[in-house]
Amino acid sequence: MNQKENIKKFVYIPDGLEKMIGSLEIPEGATGLVVFAHGSGSSRHSPRNNYVADVLRSYGLGTLLLDLLTVEEDKDYDMRFDIDLLAQRMLATTKWLKEQEETKRLAIGYFGASTGAAAALQTATALGDMIGAIVSRGGRPDMAWPYLEKVKAPTLLIVGGNDGVVIELNQKAYDKIRAVKQIEIIPGATHLFQEPGTLEIVAEMAAHWFVKYLIIK
Template identity: 50%
Template sequence: MDEQQTVTVPIGDAKLPADLRLPGQPAGVVLFAHGSGSSRHSPRNVAVARTLNDRGLGTVLADLLTPVEDEVDTRTAELRFDIGLLASRLAGIIDWLATARPAGDVPIGLFGASTGAAAALVAASSRADRVAAVVSRGGRPDLADDALAQVRTPTLLLVGGLDEEVIALNEQALTELGDVAELRVIPGATHLFEEPGTLDQVADQAGTWFTTHLSR
């Protein structure tokens, strides 16, 4: 059975809404970290999540800012680049998944887009015992700074072939991540993967990465 429910995850003083979708007996669960200025309703992340569901994986799309914080960020854009805050919220949701076990006792993966990829990598470095795989879509892993060298989790970096600046930033990050990471370029794609078929390639490669590493 594939059912979606909206849950509230308590993280310290914050209460974060999250959409949880679970196929019957999921092989793992993937937590999404959206990019700057986006939300759990990001159509691109929702599309990728559906592909992962079709592969037998549970998904969690969560808002990492409270409604009040989101209001502030809409005006100032200051919180969307607060990687420390976003990573701490992700870590809190990871702990909730591991202890409350809404998806059962299954491996956890992280899918990060844009700045959310940096937050995912920082969270993975601090929760290495709980995070089994990471995928970055058009991500800014360079914003994870010193945490990059601490990542021990298998990490797939997916970048659009026309997104030259982000390719360069991912190549730099790859030297810090070392053997745990792999960089793949999606031909003909720009930063948002809006070109026909490019997001499908992201979803397909992410699905294979997660099913491979979350089953180990």
């Protein structure tokens, strides 16, 4: 059964004693939903991820932008790099989505930036075929190194052409991933894709990847 109406609301997703706040938007007729895992120091208010989410919705995909850490947790710099905790929160989020009437029938994809990409990849290994596709933007997939061989979801790694160290880390991660995979290096882009036109390229690449693997034809 496809989604019958547009949905736009805040959601509160429990993980133990904590609750994550998220912005859920699902276009009418959507069959896929992309969960955003933000990078260190970022949040559901990230203008870059919100731009990408807008583009994904224009392609008929639902989006969930959420804060994996509480406000207090985010003040602890080390917690921003606790990939195990971030992955635990992604896992709790995905299980919650599969229990909700509005989202339980939707194919799930992950969009991860920076450390969020590592959390997305690690979580995907625990969920197997439940995750339909993954896109990493300027990600640190190397931080999920022990899990990369177990990733089953088709994975797209997008890196800025002027993000030298991260290019190398992504290429090493790409070599270790055994699933369907692709790596794209955007010429002239730095880590945050702030250069004119570069984020637009990222959004279109991500949209085509998710449409290919999440939208039921």
